Amino acid sequence: MLLAVACITAQGQVKEFERYSDTKNITYVYISKLMLQMAGKKAAFSIPGVELNINNITNKLTGIQIITAEEKHTAARLRAETLSFLKNGKYDQLMQVNEDNEKVRIYHHEGKKQSVIVMLNEEAFETSVIVFSGSFSLKDMMSLTQ
Amino acid sequence: MDKLNINDIGPNELEHIPIPEGLEERLAAKIDAWEKEERKPRRFAFSKTLRYVSAAACITLVMGLGYYTFTRVYDNPATAICHAEQDTYQDPDIARQEAERALTLLAVNLNKGMNQLEKAQAISAKTEQTLNKQLKILE
Numbered sequence: 001m002l003l004a005v006a007c008i009t010a011q012g013q014v015k016e017f018e019r020y021s022d023t024k025n026i027t028y029v030y031i032s033k034l035m036l037q038m039a040g041k042k043a044a045f046s047i048p049g050v051e052l053n054i055n056n057i058t059n060k061l062t063g064i065q066i067i068t069a070e071e072k073h074t075a076a077r078l079r080a081e082t083l084s085f086l087k088n089g090k091y092d093q094l095m096q097v098n099e100d101n102e103k104v105r106i107y108h109h110e111g112k113k114q115s116v117i118v119m120l121n122e123e124a125f126e127t128s129v130i131v132f133s134g135s136f137s138l139k140d141m142m143s144l145t146q
Numbered sequence: 147m148d149k150l151n152i153n154d155i156g157p158n159e160l161e162h163i164p165i166p167e168g169l170e171e172r173l174a175a176k177i178d179a180w181e182k183e184e185r186k187p188r189r190f191a192f193s194k195t196l197r198y199v200s201a202a203a204c205i206t207l208v209m210g211l212g213y214y215t216f217t218r219v220y221d222n223p224a225t226a227i228c229h230a231e232q233d234t235y236q237d238p239d240i241a242r243q244e245a246e247r248a249l250t251l252l253a254v255n256l257n258k259g260m261n262q263l264e265k266a267q268a269i270s271a272k273t274e275q276t277l278n279k280q281l282k283i284l285e
Contacts, residue, residue, distance in 0.1 A: 028234070029234045029235075029244060030233060030234050031233065031234065031235065031241045031244060031245050032233050034233070035233050035235065035238060035241040035245075036241070036245055038238040038241075057249070058245065058249070064244075064245055064248050066244065066248055094259075095255070095256065095259040096259075097255055097258045097259050097262075099258070104255045104258075106252070106255060106256065106259075117252070119251065119252055119255065121251070130248045130251065130252065132248070132249075132252070141256075142256070144249070144252060144253040144256050144257075145253070145256045145257050145260045
């Protein structure tokens with residue numbers, strides 16, 4: 001029974017980040033594949049001001065996790081833990097953009113069953129991590145660039 | 147002493163024969179014991195193989211049910227109540243807005259990086275051209 005339940009819950013979320021769903025001072029948002037499909041049926045995804053069709057990638061996503069910490073110490077902890085996980089979890093850094101007081105790092109991991117993109121956004125007192133999971137390739141993701 | 151035959155004794159004489167002491171209690175105890183024996187549930191003796199087969203059947207059934215539920219949930223959004231419970235948002239419009247925001251952030255940052263890369267490539271090409279020009283003059 002446990003195995004069957006585990007099979008259901010393991011889909012779409014990166015387990016390492018799932019633990020923040022019940023952490024003080026951290027906002028955790030999870031959007032499942034099902035919700036993405038339902039939302040996609042209502043209207044096409046579009047980025048204002050950018051001529052892109054992101055439906056191509058949303059169809060391949062199995063889940064999005066958004067973790068935000070807006071308190072200084074919690075933000076620092078989230079940053080450190082995320083970097084440690086990415087370092088040990090065979091993630092490749094694709095890009096780093098430093099701008100004013102903001103630092104954005106984008107990491108990628110391509111697995112047989114599931115690929116993951118992690119975007120770590122650091123500001124003075126705020127850290128946010130966005131995790132995209134799904135069966136997409138690096139090429140699919142780069143289609144987001146003009 | 148001659149042995150008494152019960153058929154030779156009349157009903158009046160029978161009444162005068164003394165009842166042995168404690169006979170009633172012993173009979174009652176015996177009857178109670180028989181009743182208890184009858185009430186005991188009979189244990190079915192399962193063979194080892196039958197036990198293993200039953201356990202395997204139970205596991206298969208549970209896994210089958212789990213798989214069926216899982217695939218049904220993903221195939222038909224209308225019946226996906228249990229999976230929807232895991233979502234932060236129950237409203238697809240809010241979920242859509244949040245997903246759009248996340249993807250926008252990713253696209254914007256990827257574009258920022260790629261634009262810088264293109265700029266660097268353009269500078270590199272220009273430098274190479276100038277260098278080649280100068281080398282040709284020197285030749």
